[in-house]
Amino acid sequence: MNKIRAAIFGASGMVGQRFVSMLQDHPQIELIAAYSSDRSRGRRLEDIWKLPEITLSEDTASMKLEKLSINDAVKKRIEIAFGALPADLAKQVEIEAASAGLAIFSNASAYRMEADVPILIPEINFDHLGIVDLQRENREFKGFIVTNANCSVTGLAVALKPLVDRYSFSDVHVSTYQAISGAGYPGIPSLDINANCFPFIKNEEEKMNREARKILGEYNGKDIVPRDIEVWPHCVRVPSRDGHLEAVSISIEGEQPTLEEVVKTFSSFTGMPQKLRLPSAPEKPVIVRREDDRPQPLLDAMAGSPARARGMAVSVGRIRVDRNLLRFFCLVHNTIRGGAGDSVLNAECAIHEGKI
Numbered sequence: 001m002n003k004i005r006a007a008i009f010g011a012s013g014m015v016g017q018r019f020v021s022m023l024q025d026h027p028q029i030e031l032i033a034a035y036s037s038d039r040s041r042g043r044r045l046e047d048i049w050k051l052p053e054i055t056l057s058e059d060t061a062s063m064k065l066e067k068l069s070i071n072d073a074v075k076k077r078i079e080i081a082f083g084a085l086p087a088d089l090a091k092q093v094e095i096e097a098a099s100a101g102l103a104i105f106s107n108a109s110a111y112r113m114e115a116d117v118p119i120l121i122p123e124i125n126f127d128h129l130g131i132v133d134l135q136r137e138n139r140e141f142k143g144f145i146v147t148n149a150n151c152s153v154t155g156l157a158v159a160l161k162p163l164v165d166r167y168s169f170s171d172v173h174v175s176t177y178q179a180i181s182g183a184g185y186p187g188i189p190s191l192d193i194n195a196n197c198f199p200f201i202k203n204e205e206e207k208m209n210r211e212a213r214k215i216l217g218e219y220n221g222k223d224i225v226p227r228d229i230e231v232w233p234h235c236v237r238v239p240s241r242d243g244h245l246e247a248v249s250i251s252i253e254g255e256q257p258t259l260e261e262v263v264k265t266f267s268s269f270t271g272m273p274q275k276l277r278l279p280s281a282p283e284k285p286v287i288v289r290r291e292d293d294r295p296q297p298l299l300d301a302m303a304g305s306p307a308r309a310r311g312m313a314v315s316v317g318r319i320r321v322d323r324n325l326l327r328f329f330c331l332v333h334n335t336i337r338g339g340a341g342d343s344v345l346n347a348e349c350a351i352h353e354g355k356i
């Protein structure tokens with residue numbers, strides 16, 4: 001099979017580099033162009049590389065960053081663009097690219113809450129992908145835009161999905177411990193974050209609530225109807241490098257759950273990407289840790305197998321049931337499952353569904 005020609009918009013950033021690492025040997029997708037700003041133009045990927053655990057192939061290492069241009073992408077016959085741009089820039093670029101016929105898989109928040117744009121986490125809402133057909137009617141796009149969620153809501157939503165399918169509850173209280181890489185490169189000045197915590201991340205708490213409602217909502221063929229749930233977050237930046245840890249508390253309505261039942265509910269959860277055996281799907285989207293002191297960002301952020309799906313599983317641990325109060329921690333790799341990895345999996349879903 002001929003591989004699908006892809007580009008990365010914002011390839012030099014924290015999410016962009018994760019895209020490079022996931023695409024360099026992808027079985028269905030070929031990385032043709034790595035775009036960034038004029039500042040990085042002409043630099044080789046190996047010269048800007050910030051992910052010490054990933055080895056670049058010779059070809060990828062020597063690939064040069066190019067100045068972002070939709071015309072150039074069209075000339076290069078790019079079919080998929082993976083978006084890792086700041087939201088204000090994405091707002092203008094992604095619409096232009098979708099109009100020009102590209103399928104955009106975006107990490108930016110610019111279009112997430114538009115009625116005809118899905119926030120796709122395919123283990124949860126594979127069917128929401130269908131709404132991209134309405135974009136072609138509504139907007140006269142030749143391509144389409146699929147977004148993935150804010151990084152902290154991704155971990156929370158994956159952990160919530162098996163629970164909402166089994167239990168009844170309306171409020172979710174969550175405190176986050178979010179890694180520095182979530183702020184992009186170079187992020188927060190080291191003197192401000194070293195040995196410190198920031199109890200404020202702009203717009204993050206609002207995003208967690210509204211995006212969770214949409215992700216867990218129902219697609220009726222015309223609209224995505226948000227789920228009737230409220231998320232009450234405290235978002236905090238902490239001095240870990242990768243991986244957002246989250247402390248979650250939920251009051252379950254009705255019969256009290258048992259600990260073993262909750263463990264089974266989490267660990268037996270799978271979705272369409274697993275059923276379809278998509279290349280970047282983790283065998284288990286939720287991994288339950290039974291140790292007292294897990295999950296930890298340093299040990300568990302890269303959870304997930306097979307090798308291509310490292311960082312794609314959400315780890316859940318310290319599950320406690322106290323009368324009707326369920327408490328647990330979850331951990332998501334913010335630039336893989338909460339970023340580039342989810343977009344790549346979304347593209348694999350779109351390829352499977354014949355949308356590309």
Ligand SMILES: NC(=O)c1ccc[n+]([C@@H]2O[C@H](COP(=O)([O-])OP(=O)(O)OC[C@H]3O[C@@H](n4cnc5c(N)ncnc54)[C@H](OP(=O)(O)O)[C@@H]3O)[C@@H](O)[C@H]2O)c1
Nearest residue numbers: 010012013014015036037040084085107108182184185334
């Ligand atoms: N970090 C996370 O955990 C995470 C998770 C989910 C979603 N997101 C979202 O993903 C997007 C990227 O985040 P990030 O953390 O990767 O940010 P980042 O490290 O700051 O990277 C931004 C990228 O955008 C490029 N860029 C900036 N201005 C540009 C311009 N005028 N023209 C072309 N390219 C330009 C940069 O190129 P230069 O290097 O040349 O400046 C860089 O490649 C953001 O919308 C963010 O909110 C981030």
